[in-house]
Amino acid sequence: MITSEEFLHKFANIISENVVKQLQNDLNNMGKEVIGLKTQLVVANRKIDELEQYTRKDNLRVYGIKELKGENTNELIMNVCREKMGINIQSSDISTSHRLRAPENGIKPIIVRFTRRDVKKQIFNFKKKLKGTQIVIKEDLTARKAQLLKTAAGKLGPRAVWTSNCNIDTKWGRRYLEIRRLEDIPKKEDETHA
CATH class of the missing domain: 3.30.70.1820 (L1 transposable element, RRM domain)
Structure with missing residues (x-):
């Protein structure tokens, strides 16, 4: 029975399925770990930039x-x-x-x-x-903040963006907004909602 080709084939399939499942599990876990590490890196870089900016105040x-x-x-x-x-x-x-x-x-x-x-x-x-x-x-400003200011001024106009106490600010409609990241820059098409 051990020499049976059919048995060896089924045994190999079972082993390879288990190995593939284990590898997929390992890969999924590593993917989650990488996402977690990327998130930690973004947070750490933001904190480093904030500390550097504080030393420049x-x-x-x-x-x-x-x-x-x-x-x-x-x-x-x-x-x-x-x-x-x-x-x-x-x-x-x-x-x-x-x-x-x-x-x-x-x-x-x-x-x-x-x-x-x-x-x-x-x-x-x-x-x-x-x-x-x-x-x-x-x-x-730190290099990151200087680039953010340049990008915001490019999108909103140089007179629409300024710094105050090392923060990047803009007036959008009737509100004053602080720009901390690219996603905070208002879009022209959203102007009616300001």
């Missing part, structure tokens, strides 16, 4: 201040605040400042870290006083 990026040989960037920032914005800040209000490596239109921007968030907020709120100069002040 006291920073501003200042564009358009011409580079001078032997310059003191703290002094340049204090002069811009005093002369162009009417804000008198002290050297003790600046923790550190320096030029960034990547040139912006040939002029390297300056990144400034303030010792007090209220000073940073005051300067950021008075940035409109720089209109008509080549100087622009922006919040120091």
Whole structure:
């Protein structure tokens, strides 16, 4: 009976069916595990970005201040605040400042870290006083948030999107919305429901 071809064939089928079922179970379990790990990775990346953004909350990026040989960037920032914005800040209000490596239109921007968030907020709120100069002040966003801001401005228009306290905001109808991810960007076709 053991040598029977029919028995061997049935036995092989049973074994292969069991092996296939076990492999399918294993594959399904691994698929669920991968989905769980992807979800954990998305959450972890979001938390890392939030932590990185928090460390940048006291920073501003200042564009358009011409580079001078032997310059003191703290002094340049204090002069811009005093002369162009009417804000008198002290050297003790600046923790550190320096030029960034990547040139912006040939002029390297300056990144400034303030010792007090209220000073940073005051300067950021008075940035409109720089209109008509080549100087622009922006919040120091993470790469992910900067890309999200760029995408939102591209879809909604540059004047329809702004940052406040390192959050990306827009006005949609009568409501103010915070944009935290791509899915939060309102769609033009939904404008009637705003």
